[in-house]
Amino acid sequence: MGVVADAVLELGGRVIGVIPDALSSTEIAHGGLTELHVVRNMHERKAMMASLSSGFLTLPGGIGTLEEFFEILTWASLGIHEKPMGLLNVEGYFDPLLSFMRYAVEEHFVRDHQLESLVVSHDPDGMVAYFASQARSFPAVPIDTDIT
Numbered sequence: 001m002g003v004v005a006d007a008v009l010e011l012g013g014r015v016i017g018v019i020p021d022a023l024s025s026t027e028i029a030h031g032g033l034t035e036l037h038v039v040r041n042m043h044e045r046k047a048m049m050a051s052l053s054s055g056f057l058t059l060p061g062g063i064g065t066l067e068e069f070f071e072i073l074t075w076a077s078l079g080i081h082e083k084p085m086g087l088l089n090v091e092g093y094f095d096p097l098l099s100f101m102r103y104a105v106e107e108h109f110v111r112d113h114q115l116e117s118l119v120v121s122h123d124p125d126g127m128v129a130y131f132a133s134q135a136r137s138f139p140a141v142p143i144d145t146d147i148t
Helices: 002-010 021-026 042-052 063-077 095-106 124-133
Strands: 016-020 035-039 056-058 085-088 118-121
Touching: 016 021, 016 042, 021 035, 035 042, 042 063, 056 063, 063 085, 085 124, 118 124
Parallel strands: 016 035, 056 085, 085 118
Antiparallel strands: none
């Protein structure tokens, strides 16, 4: 995340970070962000990120990345948001995941329409163009401050 944030900042972009209080003291929070929000826990972090975001682009990552990806995909399938979603499939990183998702559809655990709004590309420029074409005002997901 830090490499992406640094690249955006170097190009004059705006970067907003959201980090739980417990992690802000054990991990190094990026000091050069445009904004940094410290929240109580991961639930508040995800809710705030969803509220602040106009779209969701998943890059290769670990278990936390996958968990956040599936939560946003689930929210879309439930109609909680209609924001663009993408997987940047760098060097085929997500190929096994995409194969599994197709298998889940074949086995009738996932419906085709639940995956229709997901855009997958290996091309960063194409993905940026897609998200730019989707730029509009999206309804915000309310932040539930009572989540513990």
